[in-house]
Amino acid sequence: MFVKIDNVSKTYKQSGEILQALQNVNLEIEKSEFISLIGPSGCGKTTLLNILAGFESVFDGHVHIGGKEVTKSHSPGVTIFQNYGLLPWRTIRKNVELGLEAKKTFSQREIHSISDEYLELVGLTSFAKHYPHQLSGGMRQRAAIASALAVNPEIIFMDEPLGALDAFARMQIQDEILRIWQKHKTTVVFITHDIDEAIYLSDRIVVMSPRPGKIQEIINIYINRPRQRNLPEFLDLRAKILEILHFAKKLQQPDFYL
């Protein structure tokens, strides 16, 4: 198993109160799998992602990725943030190159050719010399994806990466994420609030529930890609998840009729 989350718990102290952010979370993720974490705020999905990405060092339990334990100084993954995580003083190309510059293994020429490759992959070749603020939200998110992919990570964590985009840009980038994922076979852990987005993208959806944050149910999705958003199977899954999240409205019998 590529990712092994073994009995992970995490508590926060918030103004004297102890908050159980995660309670006994167990999850295994296969290599090249696309996993979505979904659930209401406070269910601990971002905490879980931060633990996987090595941003959160104090927790109970163990996390292994590719056989190695995740610690504060070691996580093989790269995170894509909702606010894109681009540096405003760097051009798009220089942003894509940031992670490569950190590795001492590449020459300047190699860095350049790798960033060329990934800029082309996300369709931003002609915007290489632009600064982030000159690009639309969707383009910025594509740049963030390119910068994450450029370092060739074994696993990518995405924390509501499309949350700030409008519906059309969202669907467009969803397709791009799928295309790139299928090409690179990178493992993806994806946080979203959007049930349709989770169904459209994922191999499995992990539904979490709050207070204390824990895994409520794991749903396998066997629909072939590309998925039609209005297929009966798709709608059934959506109904099922809504029900798990207690959003399903039952038809109530009125007390009386006029």
Add this chain to the structure above:
Amino acid sequence: MKKAIPIIVGFTVLITIWQLATLTGGYNPVLFPPPLSVASGLQELIREGILVESIVRSLVRFFIGYILAAAFGLSLGLYFGHFLNVWRFVNPIAQFLRPISPIAWLPFVVLWFGIGDVPAVVIVFIAAFFPILLTTVSAVSKIDRNYLKVAKNFGLSKFHIFTKIIIPAAFPHITTGFHIAIGSAWVFIVAGEMVGAQSGLGFLIVDARQNIRADLLMAAMVVIGLLGLLIDLLFGLVEKHIYAKQGITKD
């Protein structure tokens, strides 16, 4: 060009009021010289080559002092901004030294360094150092935590975090400190040169006073003001360029 119009209009109005005041007020021109005699005084200074020489002298001293202050203020500011635990101890000392006017240091400066170029340089240094130090510390300590998260995300080394993240992230804020410092330090070049120096714009003022030449006195003041304005405008352009690059709009 658009920016030049308010400057021209403003100064035209100012000079007109000045001229009218001297015409109608019946002031003694030795005590309050009219613009035209100041202009001819200015001409005299230019003709004798004093003006250009004084300006060059003052600017050289000023920029030596300013650049030294920038170098020390910036490097110490980067250090303290990063190590806030150390800054906790240094901050009270800086806040204690800062309100002491650079002019108050003058007697000591002359006693320690003698007269000549050094007092003016030191005064400019003191005047510029504190704003640069304090804004750099605050710029570094207040950088967006998300940028540090990005650095961690890609596993940047400590050195790279400093050079590739902290310095550029703090840079726009730091330039504001440099801008404030360049203006306030220019104010003190005159004081520095009035005491220790035998040349420069400050000395020009002392010299004019001793010869009771109000026109030359006012001419030197005009030049000091104009140079200050010019330095501010040039710095503003540099700042605007930096901000534009990062997509920050600032009024």
